[in-house]
Amino acid sequence: MRNFFSKPIVPWVLVGIIVVLSGVLIGTLLFVKNQPPQVRGVPQLAALAPMEPDSAKWGVNFPNQYSTLEKTKDNKVDTTYGGSSKFSWLQRNPRLLILFAGMAFSKEYNEDRGHANALQDVREIKRISETSPATCYSCKSANNPGLWTKMGMAAYDATKFSDLGKEISESIGCANCHDAQTMKLIVTNPALDEALKAQGKDWTKFSRQEMRSVVCANCHVEYYFAPDKNGAKNYLTFPWSKGTNIDQIEAYYQENGFEDWKYPDAGTSMIKMQHPEYELFTSNSTHYKAGVACADCHMPYTRDGAAKYSNHDVKSPLLNAEVACGACHKDVSYVTARVAEIQKQVATTRDSSEMALVDAINAIKGAAANPKADPTLLKDARTLHRRAQMRWDFVAAENSTGFHNPEEALRILASAIDLARQAQLKAMQAVATGN
Numbered sequence: 116m117r118n119f120f121s122k123p124i125v126p127w128v129l130v131g132i133i134v135v136l137s138g139v140l141i142g143t144l145l146f147v148k149n150q151p152p153q154v155r156g157v158p159q160l161a162a163l164a165p166m167e168p169d170s171a172k173w174g175v176n177f178p179n180q181y182s183t184l185e186k187t188k189d190n191k192v193d194t195t196y197g198g199s200s201k202f203s204w205l206q207r208n209p210r211l212l213i214l215f216a217g218m219a220f221s222k223e224y225n226e227d228r229g230h231a232n233a234l235q236d237v238r239e240i241k242r243i244s245e246t247s248p249a250t251c252y253s254c255k256s257a258n259n260p261g262l263w264t265k266m267g268m269a270a271y272d273a274t275k276f277s278d279l280g281k282e283i284s285e286s287i288g289c290a291n292c293h294d295a296q297t298m299k300l301i302v303t304n305p306a307l308d309e310a311l312k313a314q315g316k317d318w319t320k321f322s323r324q325e326m327r328s329v330v331c332a333n334c335h336v337e338y339y340f341a342p343d344k345n346g347a348k349n350y351l352t353f354p355w356s357k358g359t360n361i362d363q364i365e366a367y368y369q370e371n372g373f374e375d376w377k378y379p380d381a382g383t384s385m386i387k388m389q390h391p392e393y394e395l396f397t398s399n400s401t402h403y404k405a406g407v408a409c410a411d412c413h414m415p416y417t418r419d420g421a422a423k424y425s426n427h428d429v430k431s432p433l434l435n436a437e438v439a440c441g442a443c444h445k446d447v448s449y450v451t452a453r454v455a456e457i458q459k460q461v462a463t464t465r466d467s468s469e470m471a472l473v474d475a476i477n478a479i480k481g482a483a484a485n486p487k488a489d490p491t492l493l494k495d496a497r498t499l500h501r502r503a504q505m506r507w508d509f510v511a512a513e514n515s516t517g518f519h520n521p522e523e524a525l526r527i528l529a530s531a532i533d534l535a536r537q538a539q540l541k542a543m544q545a546v547a548t549g550n
């Protein structure tokens with residue numbers, strides 16, 4: 116028998132091995148060459164200028180967050196009480212024309228839309244004219260953090276709307292909520308920074324979960340333009356130094372005597388409330404006490420293959436309830452049915468408070484037109500009207516129709532009805548006593 120390794124065979128075996136090894140080497144080289152560039156750990160990010168106003172530039176690094184933010188431009192679907200179309204509240208509820216008589220909200224008042232439309236909407240609204248203060252831009256643009264840093268907020272607020280408009284090109288964007296270098300959530304509005312400091316709070320020490328709500332408080336809050344502060348006639352201020360619930364906010368306005376407008380013919384010194392979502396939600400709501408944040412419902416985590424990101428398509432969670440509520444509630448249809456119940460109850464009670472206010476207004480107008488009416492009782496009636504309408508408006512201007520804090524919303528509306536009826540009675544007494 117021939118030995119396998121006997122001389123004539125060995126060279127062929129060597130040639131074979133060399134051919135196979137060469138093949139493997141070429142194959143390996145080709146395979147390596149055709150691999151995509153290596154992405155390991157943190158990918159190389161495009162550098163961003165501090166407070167970069169253009170969200171598209173941030174979008175290069177974070178395409179999911181950018182593309183979902185862009186979706187807010189085209190949202191149009193409405194829910195029973197909210198949603199994203201621009202329907203007119205004055206048409207839907209003409210009683211508002213009476214309640215806002217003599218002030219800008221009786222000119223035009225529309226349902227809120229997605230973040231990407233904020234700049235267009237503020238420029239189109241009839242409430243604002245070229246001579247309005249630039250302060251009206253404060254919650255509408257990603258250019259603001261840069262402008263506030265460059266100019267200071269007092270100079271910004273002292274500018275005219277039309278003049279500052281030239282500096283503003285972007286709607287709400289990444290720079291309103293994030294630090295461009297660290298991507299951390301930050302307080303960008305100096306008015307929020309000052310309001311937190313006035314309460315002795317340091318937001319840089321807040322937990323991440325707290326910031327997932329506080330970042331919305333840059334804009335979704337009650338504010339006013341302080342008539343003469345730090346050299347500006349319209350200095351953006353949150354009335355929070357005594358606390359953020361309605362009674363504390365009222366105490367603040369009572370102390371400084373501020374008025375947004377004088378109610379025509381009734382003569383009441385009025386306060387207009389602006390979208391106090393943060394204040395209502397944080398006034399001990401069930402969800403707030405349980406540690407839930409605005410972003411949990413309005414920016415739920417979403418999967419894109421292996422990646423998980425916060426959905427930046429901020430809108431009514433009822434349009435996305437499986438994801439928005441389903442992360443914590445197994446029975447999503449039960450909790451959304453609860454929302455419908457709560458909102459219906461709040462809307463009905465809100466209607467009752469509006470009817471009580473209209474009655475109070477008519478009674479006060481009557482007393483004010485009567486020269487013999489008792490001035491002290493008339494003054495009391497006006498104070499009660501101011502207090503009642505501020506409470507109704509706190510709930511009415513808040514955009515969740517009570518859902519963010521059902522117990523508190525109903526408590527506030529109950530006291531609005533009570534105060535309005537007291538106002539009506541006082542005005543009637545003013546007439547009866549004087550005549």
Ligand code: HEC
Pocket residue numbers: 194195196197198199227328331332335392393394396397402407408409410411412413430431432433454514515516518519
């Ligand atoms: C537990 C879930 C939840 C949390 C937490 C929450 N919201 Fe809401 N929010 C809702 C629901 C439900 C509605 C009602 C939507 C509707 O009527 O279509 C709503 C409505 C709104 C609206 C109006 C939406 C529209 O369609 O017009 C705004 C604005 C809003 N929330 C902001 C906030 C802010 C700011 C916070 C934190 C301070 C917050 N929400 C916390 C569930 C939540």
Ligand code: HEC
Pocket residue numbers: 190197198199200226227228229230232233234236237253254255256287291292327330331332333334335409410413414429430431
């Ligand atoms: C820079 C200011 C700003 C910040 C910060 C901000 N919002 Fe808004 N938000 C607005 C404005 C202004 C609108 C209304 C835009 C319009 O009507 O054109 C709005 C609209 C909304 C709406 C209604 C969208 C719709 O389609 O009906 C929701 C819901 C909302 N915001 C939730 C939030 C939540 C939650 C946060 C925090 C994660 C937040 N916002 C942070 C200014 C802001």
Ligand code: HEC
Pocket residue numbers: 170171173174177180181182184287288289290291292293298300323326327330410414423424425426427
């Ligand atoms: C209205 C405020 C707001 C705006 C505007 C905003 N973000 Fe966010 N962003 C958040 C919140 C809230 C979170 C959740 C943060 C957390 O959980 O710590 C978040 C999370 C993120 C994260 C962390 C990963 C994730 O998805 O949870 C990235 C990255 C990010 N945002 C990028 C962007 C980019 C890019 C833009 C602009 C295209 C942008 N964000 C605009 C509020 C905002």
Ligand code: HEC
Pocket residue numbers: 401402405407408411412432433436439440441442443444450451453454
């Ligand atoms: C991050 C978790 C979380 C998310 C998201 C969340 N919830 Fe809740 N929810 C809770 C917790 C915790 C409670 C407290 C009561 C409990 O233990 O069930 C609660 C309670 C409730 C209650 C009962 C409140 C009461 O006072 O009895 C309703 C109704 C409700 N949630 C609706 C919703 C709806 C609608 C959504 C989506 C828009 C939602 N929740 C999203 C955690 C969450």
